[in-house]
Amino acid sequence: MAGDLLDNQGRGDVRWSFPPIHPEGRKFGLIAVVISLGFLFGLDWEIVGWPLLLLSAGVFAFFRDPERVVPQDDRVIVAPADGLVTLIKQVEPPKELMIDDGTEHSGLQPGPVTRISIFMSVFDVHINRAPVAGTIRRVIYIPGSFVDAGLDKASEENERQHILIERMDGLKIGFTQIAGLVARRIVPFVKPGDTVGVGQRVGLIRFGSRVDVYLPAGTDSKVMLGQRIIAGETVLAEIGTQKLIEGVAQ
Template sequence: MYKNYPILAREGWPFVALTVFLFLISIYFINSIAVCFTGIICLFVIQFFRDPQRKIVAKSNEVVSAADGRVIAIEKTNDPYNKREAIKVSVFMNVFNVHSNKAPISGKVINKIYKPGKFLNAALDKASSENEHCAITIRTPKNQIITSVQIAGLIARRILCYANEGSELKQGDRYGFIRFGSRVDHYIPINSKVKVKLGQKVENSVDILAEI
């Protein structure tokens, strides 16, 4: 379920196959405009669905980013999925970021909540509550609670979450994917020490968001 596929994410295989096919067809018919157009589309699709494996270096008490992208929010707020005060760290993914989602910490998934909704720009604050999203809550061996929320965006209209209630995740396990631009909110314990800054670019499984 959580296996990485080197080079390309399996979610992108049909898209890559289609664009490569169209590119080859345009070459066959020797249409220079079509070759350029389909070639650009093919390269874009391949880069979008790239899924590099990352080496985990974080400690067991450190929360890593579940997504590649840019930190757009760090704030004390309420975790609506677990009715507690928490620090929310939001990471926005544009179409040029890796879109695989990885477990931010090791632990057991104690709940999974999917909510249909709108498809507003994922960079907006209200996207957290109004857009389609899927949240999983992970309980660590030391009984700490981390909530990771996949949020659809203006273009991203397909959230894929492979983790279920009862799943055991290791930090860095691949648990989901969001197609074509989106956002991931992390709700971490209120007394955590945040390690990132607004505007900072982060990579999933690598960059540490907080120490709990």
């Protein structure tokens, strides 16, 4: 039953259940259900109504919001998004995360850092989570185009939203939510000044998209190209650790 204590020694009782639906998505699912029922019972167009009813279930599934077991280790940066690692490269951070924004809080330092790009298909969970605990220093929305989010140029051309988090020790982590071909709305759950825990929900992107994470200088990726990762659980990097990771594509 809800509220039962579970632990890593096998104690507790758990049953499978469909993950909760985030409130942001309930209205879209209900609208799809109403339209499909209108075709089925109002117009008696079963050839349209049944596929739409199936699509309604897909809409609810898109906005599912499962619980995650978040690593409790100050040395690690966790994945902010579910999806596929499609790009890992050395780049300069976005200028919006580096320039003086007129506040007393500085941005990221200039210089090449490792960027990890995570592509989310329409089948992935689209709730984005904080990669580290700290204070939100910047939330910057940039309008743009909607090219394929899997392309490298999407980081600079697509509609996007930059978020900068400062840890208690002063270390800053930046990441960017990027709209794609299907995605048409980036929804933030946080604002500058908010305090977040590692793995806390910070926003979502509707219907297929990408998230770029900018690791601190002197930190390399602990994930590989082609690896599927889980928001709030997969460790992207260990701060200050540089090590070549090799694997075999299956």
